[in-house]
Amino acid sequence: MVNGGCIIMAMFWNKRKNSMLVQLLLLSSALLSCINNGNAGVTSPFVRNEWPSVDIPLENEIFAVPKGYNAPQQVHITQGDYDGKAVIISWVTADEPGSNKVQYGLSEGKYDFTAEGTMQNYTFYNYKSGYIHQCLIDDLQYDTKYYYEIGDGDFSRRFWFRTPPQVDPDAPYKFGIIGDLGQTYNSLSTIEHCLETGAQTILFVGDLSYADRYEYHDVGVRWDSWGRFVERSAAYQPWIWSAGNHEIEYFPYMGEVIPFRNYLHRYPTPYPASKSSSPLWYAVRRASAHIIVLSSYSPFVKYTPQWTWLQEELKRVDREKTPWLIVLMHAPIYNSNDAHFMEGESMRVVFESWFCRYKVDIVFAGHVHAYERSYRISNIRYNNASSGASNPVPDKSAPVYITVGDGGNQEGLALRFRDPQPDYSAFREASYGHSTLEIKNRTHALYHWNRNDDGKRVQTDSFMLHNQYWGDNRRRRKLNKNRLHSVLDNLPLSLIL
Numbered sequence: 001m002v003n004g005g006c007i008i009m010a011m012f013w014n015k016r017k018n019s020m021l022v023q024l025l026l027l028s029s030a031l032l033s034c035i036n037n038g039n040a041g042v043t044s045p046f047v048r049n050e051w052p053s054v055d056i057p058l059e060n061e062i063f064a065v066p067k068g069y070n071a072p073q074q075v076h077i078t079q080g081d082y083d084g085k086a087v088i089i090s091w092v093t094a095d096e097p098g099s100n101k102v103q104y105g106l107s108e109g110k111y112d113f114t115a116e117g118t119m120q121n122y123t124f125y126n127y128k129s130g131y132i133h134q135c136l137i138d139d140l141q142y143d144t145k146y147y148y149e150i151g152d153g154d155f156s157r158r159f160w161f162r163t164p165p166q167v168d169p170d171a172p173y174k175f176g177i178i179g180d181l182g183q184t185y186n187s188l189s190t191i192e193h194c195l196e197t198g199a200q201t202i203l204f205v206g207d208l209s210y211a212d213r214y215e216y217h218d219v220g221v222r223w224d225s226w227g228r229f230v231e232r233s234a235a236y237q238p239w240i241w242s243a244g245n246h247e248i249e250y251f252p253y254m255g256e257v258i259p260f261r262n263y264l265h266r267y268p269t270p271y272p273a274s275k276s277s278s279p280l281w282y283a284v285r286r287a288s289a290h291i292i293v294l295s296s297y298s299p300f301v302k303y304t305p306q307w308t309w310l311q312e313e314l315k316r317v318d319r320e321k322t323p324w325l326i327v328l329m330h331a332p333i334y335n336s337n338d339a340h341f342m343e344g345e346s347m348r349v350v351f352e353s354w355f356c357r358y359k360v361d362i363v364f365a366g367h368v369h370a371y372e373r374s375y376r377i378s379n380i381r382y383n384n385a386s387s388g389a390s391n392p393v394p395d396k397s398a399p400v401y402i403t404v405g406d407g408g409n410q411e412g413l414a415l416r417f418r419d420p421q422p423d424y425s426a427f428r429e430a431s432y433g434h435s436t437l438e439i440k441n442r443t444h445a446l447y448h449w450n451r452n453d454d455g456k457r458v459q460t461d462s463f464m465l466h467n468q469y470w471g472d473n474r475r476r477r478k479l480n481k482n483r484l485h486s487v488l489d490n491l492p493l494s495l496i497l
C-alpha cells in the first residue's frame with residue numbers, strides 16, 4: 001500500500017464517453033492497484049477538445065482598465081507575515097503616482113484604519129511601467145473579513161479579503177492550486193472554476209503571465225493586462241506566489257539581462273518573515289498549513305542561500321501547530337510527460353531526502369501543461385552511486401507529487417505522456433484545470449483536481465490525503481481495509497465519495 005489515500009480515490013469520467021461499466025472496471029482496477037503496491041496508474045482517456053490556445057485580445061472587456069482618472073488597477077494581495085495577521089496589497093496607477101494609502105476596516109465604507117505604502121516605477125526596454133504601489137497592513141485579527149479602499153477621490157476602488165484562522169492544528173482551510181496560467185480563454189475558465197470552489201487562498205506554482213512570449217514594449221503591456229486579468233480573484237483571495245521559467249525574462253537582445261525583473265517589481269512576497277534573503281524562496285504558515293515556496297530557477301545546490309535557508313526552515317516546521325507541510329516549486333520532480341522530462345532531477349537529488357525526512361505531505365509543481373499525480377515514492381537510494389538502485393520505490397515517508405501546470409496558457413497542452421506509464425505515476429491527464437486541497441482537521445484533507453470541461457468544472461481525480469505526521473499508519477491501514485469492503489459492497493460508484 002503506497003498511498004494511504006488511494007483507496008477512496010474516485011474518478012469521474014466524462015459522461016458522454018464512458019459507460020458506468022467502464023467506470024466500474026477502472027475504479028476496481030485502481031483499487032486493486034493500490035493493494036498491489038501502487039503499480040498500474042491510470043492514464044486518463046479524456047481528450048480535451050482543442051480550443052484555440054491564444055491570448056485574449058487586449059481590447060477584450062476582460063482586460064478593461066477601470067474607469068476614471070488614475071483609478072487603481074491590477075489589484076492583488078498576498079500574505080504579509082509568517083502567520084497570517086498581515087497582508088500586502090499591491091496596485092498600479094497609470095496617470096500619476098497618486099496616494100500610497102490603504103484605508104481599511106471591518107465594515108464596508110467605514111474604514112477605521114489607514115496604512116501607508118511605497119511606490120516604485122521601472123522601465124523594461126522601452127516600456128515604462130505605471131506607478132506600482134505596495135502597502136503592508138498588519139496587526140489584523142484572525143478569521144475576520146476586512147474591507148479596503150485604495151486610490152483617490154471619485155475614482156477610488158473598494159475590495160475585501162478574509163484573514164485566515166489563527167495557526168492551529170485543526171483549523172480547516174481550503175486552498176486552490178493553479179499553475180502556468182497565462183491569459184487565454186482557458187486561463188479564464190480556470191480562474192472562474194477556482195472561484196466557484198470557494199478556495200480561500202491560491203497557491204500559485206509559477207509561470208504567471210506568459211508576457212515573455214511577446215517582444216520589446218509588449219512584454220510590459222502583457223504583464224499589465226495579466227494584472228488586470230487576475231484581479232477578479234487576486235484582489236480578494238491572497239495568492240501565494242512562486243516563480244517559473246517564464247518569470248526569468250533574460251533578453252540580451254533587448255539589453256534586459258537581470259532575471260525576474262518584471263515579476264519582482266510586481267509580485268512582492270513576505271520573505272523576510274521566514275528569514276529568507278530572497279523574495280523567490282520563503283515560507284508562510286496559514287491556518288493548519290506550513291507552506292514552503294522554492295525557486296526552481298535560483299541556485300539550490302549545497303551551500304547556496306536557498307539550500308541553507310531550506311535546511312533552517314524545515315527545522316522551524318512544527319507539526320504540532322501546523323500538521324500540513326506543503327511545498328511549492330515550478331519544475332516537477334516526478335513527471336512522466338515528454339514535456340520537460342527530467343528537468344526536476346537536479347532539485348530531486350538535492351532536496352528529496354529532506355522531503356522524506358521531514359515527511360512533507362504534498363509537493364505541488366507546474367511547468368508541464370498537463371495534470372499528473374504520483375504515489376508516495378522516493379528515489380533517494382539512487383543518490384548513493386554504489387547501491388546500484390535507480391528506480392523510484394514506494395516510500396511511506398515520501399510526499400505525494402502533483403503537477404498542475406494546466407492553468408491554460410497560450411502554449412497549449414503537453415499531450416504526449418511517456419509509455420508505459422511509470423510505476424510511480426498514479427493518474428495523469430492532458431487537459432486544463434486546477435486543484436483544491438480542503439484541509440478538514442489535522443489528519444484529513446480532501447483533494448480534488450478539477451478539469452475545465454468546455455466551461456464546466458468537473459471533479460476528476462479525488463482522494464483523501466492523510467497527514468504524514470498525525471496519521472497513524474497501523475490504524476489507517478485497518479480503516480482503509482474496512483473502507484474498501486464498504487466501497488465494494490456499496491456500489492454504484494456515485495456513493496463512494
Ligand SMILES: *[C@@H]1O[C@H](CO)[C@@H](O)[C@H](O)[C@H]1NC(C)=O
Pocket residue numbers: 121122123128129
Ligand atoms: C518614474 O516616474 C517619474 C515620474 O513620472 C519619472 O520622472 C521617472 O522617469 C520614472 N522612472 C522610471 C525608472 O521610469
Ligand SMILES: *[C@@H]1O[C@H](CO)[C@@H](O)[C@H](O)[C@H]1NC(C)=O
Pocket residue numbers: 384385386387
Ligand atoms: C550505499 O550503498 C552501499 C551498498 O548498498 C551501502 O553499503 C552503503 O552503506 C550506502 N551508503 C550510504 C551513504 O547510504
Ligand SMILES: *[C@@H]1O[C@H](CO)[C@@H](O)[C@H](O)[C@H]1NC(C)=O
Pocket residue numbers: 440441442443444
Ligand atoms: C477529521 O476529518 C475527517 C474527514 O472529514 C473525519 O472523518 C474525522 O473524523 C475527523 N477527525 C476528527 C478527530 O474529528
Ligand SMILES: [Fe+2]
Pocket residue numbers: 180207244245246330366367368
Ligand atoms: Fe514553466
